[in-house]
Amino acid sequence: MPPTVDGFEPTAEDVASVHEWFARYDALAAKGDVEGMADMAMFPLNSVTDNAAGNGSARQSSREEFVREMAGVVGDGAEMRSVRTPHFLSKGLVFVITEATVEVDGVTHRLRYGDLLVRRDGAWHFQTMVQGGWGE
Template sequence: MTQARSRIVPPADRGYAPDAEDLAALDAWFRRYDAYAAAGDVAGTADMALFPLNTVTDDSSGEGSARQLDREEYLRVMGGALGDPGDLTMNSTRTPYLLTPGLAVVFTEAEFTVDGRSQRVRYADVLVRTGGEWRFQTMVQGGWGDQAA
């Protein structure tokens, strides 16, 4: 007896290649986000998100975790990280990968200097274009798990 099988086939990859306008729009989006972050304007950064927001991290033992934040929780969590920026400077190098005109994964290598103390970080964001605007929907960065517990 033959069993019927169903198969899900992913859509064909159209091989999307962003143009200069696509890249400029992402660059402008990140400049705006960075300006809010540098000013400690957590509500401004929240206005740029698509909630619920996914966060992915790990802790000092290497145990990974993921959770979703609504706007209120995001404001609380990020308020602790951005709320009092002190003497903050940020230098970032971003590498965007546009999967389609409306989906992007952006890898960032950055150096943050707060009150004269510097640290390097790497993280990734997933951005979704909705309503004609980019919104960040997923934040991925190691090392936040101990603080979230």
Template sequence: MSEVQGFPSGGAFTPTAEDRASVEAWFAEYDAHSAKVDVERMADMAMFPLNVVTDGPDGDGLADRWTRERFTSTMAAVMGGGEPGDLTMESVRTSHFLTANLVVVVTDATMTVGGEAYDMRYADLLVRSGGRWVFQTMVQGGWADAWKEGAPGT
């Protein structure tokens, strides 16, 4: 194989137990904020503009870039209108480290809002910035109608 100028080398990254624990700790904090529907603290853990990717019932995909304001208003609207205590989530996460500073995390979760349970799978891209993890991209199917510009809460 020939070397490409400017192309990073070093092969695949193998995370340490500490690397994995740091991502698990990040999600524990994020989940605690989510359970309280504290969208401002959730937003503190993001890198804006935030990329969001979803699809809708019509089969079309949607990709957008959100500001902090758009994130907080949309998340408050889709998380039960921002009422703390009405949301619980159980999650199983699988981290795929691309490098020491980039990790894609796939989550299988059951979210219960107002007594209704919803199973979902989604992915987040976390980026290490300023020595801490922040999420930069959210990917989850089925939200296109709710996330389109002009939808309630957006």
């Protein structure tokens, strides 16, 4: 049985490191630097979603698949504002809930999604992305 991680309390530095990670990732996304974004991931990458009927699905992506898919999604000049709330499971695992608004062509969209970050060799890497509605 693994040692318990119940009661883990992140330090201010732990929380700041997650927010700093997202600031770097968001800057890369805004520039459309999908290779840089991929450098911040742990592959294979898990993606979990559902469809309009509420049927969930999960899949894994290689680095190559991630780069190909994200190339068509990021860097389009959309303005995104995010509030992120990290929920530490342990020193090396954090699930981050993001509440965001994105403005595209004058229309504002609200988003909620989650990312599991894993700390490896002192650096955070995203490993699982969770967002509803992509399963159509």
